[in-house]
Amino acid sequence: MQAYETLRIEQRGAIGIVTLHRPERLNAWTPATGKELVHAIRALDADSSVRVVVLAGAGRAFCSGADLDFFRTQREKGEMEGGVTRSEEFPLLMRNLSKPSIAALHGYALGVGATMALLCDLRIASQETKIGFLFARLGVMAELGSTYILPRLVGMARASELLFTGKMYSAAQCEAWGLINRIVPEGQALEHAVQLGEEIAECAPLSLQFTRHALYQGLENSFPGQLRVESLALQYLYSTSDHAEALEAIRQQRPPQFRGR
The missing domain is CATH 1.10.12 (Lyase 2-enoyl-coa Hydratase; Chain  A, domain 2)
Structure with missing residues (x-):
């Protein structure tokens, strides 16, 4: 498999695992992350031996959001790329996958970490996970199609609260609202996501x-x-x-x- 700077790719049987791999930055997102995700997930989607895609994060968090230091530097240089992503390629790719996808969340899923998880069909979260759509507190707004997905997932009123407050919410609250499918013990999100993927992969x-x-x-x-x-x-x-x-x-x-x- 191809080597990436910000990702690690692994296959366990019929499960393709894409792991965000900038643990020293809590897997904070940069444009390079987006470009590599598109390449890696497109390759897994084309691989007939992979029947389910799992998206996970290395270290202490799934994804802490955009790398603010990176974007601050880009802004100072006048080189902003139009926000977290330059195009609609990644969300459209995720929406049009030929196979199911599962997000394995732990630690923090904040900002783009939360909206990225919404692009997956299913979400498994370990019990300590904090999920937050922090955009309004940063003077921006949610992206990756989240203003389309979130109201359909949890209803308009709850979507409005999640986006308007910019707060972090517990895994228990997010499960109660239908944002995640199930909560698992700390440290077991990936294990349970793979297990669920294996059950799905038994189907045609x-x-x-x-x-x-x-x-x-x-x-x-x-x-x-x-x-x-x-x-x-x-x-x-x-x-x-x-x-x-x-x-x-x-x-x-x-x-x-x-x-x-």
Whole structure:
């Protein structure tokens, strides 16, 4: 696998793990982080041996937000790149992945660390995690599509509170509001995310891909339109080798061997 300056890439079976790796800076985000994430996640998405992508952080935090020292220096030089990211490439890549993604949160998920986690389909947090959308306290605003995702995830009122106060919230509060899926003991977020990924990876890859895309289409589609999406997807999936394999595995009382075709 390619070496990166700000990331570490690992594969455990069918699980591709992308770890933010600037532990001395609590994995604070720079433009280089964004560029490397796009490259690494695109490569994992194209790898048929990877069926689930997990995003994690090294050291004491998932991500403490943007590297303020870096951006302060850039501002003084007149070289600001338009905020934390230069483009919409990373959030669009995450939205259009062909496989599920899981964020494994621990320590702090602040600012872009919080909005980055929103781009994943599922979020596992260790019990000590603090999550905060600190943007309003820094004179900026949330990005990476978070003003689209957050109200749909927790409702407009709670999204407004999270964004307007700029406070840090506990993992327990975020779980109660539906921002994260589950809380696990301290130090076990990655382990539990991989375990969940392994359960997901037992399912047929094409079924996961079509289901994931249908769920996101459903956020915008009409009910009749979504029925049509499901009908067309099922028409295709019924014809796949994986569906035939599932039926044969049931007949033979054995686990199916899905190939993604």
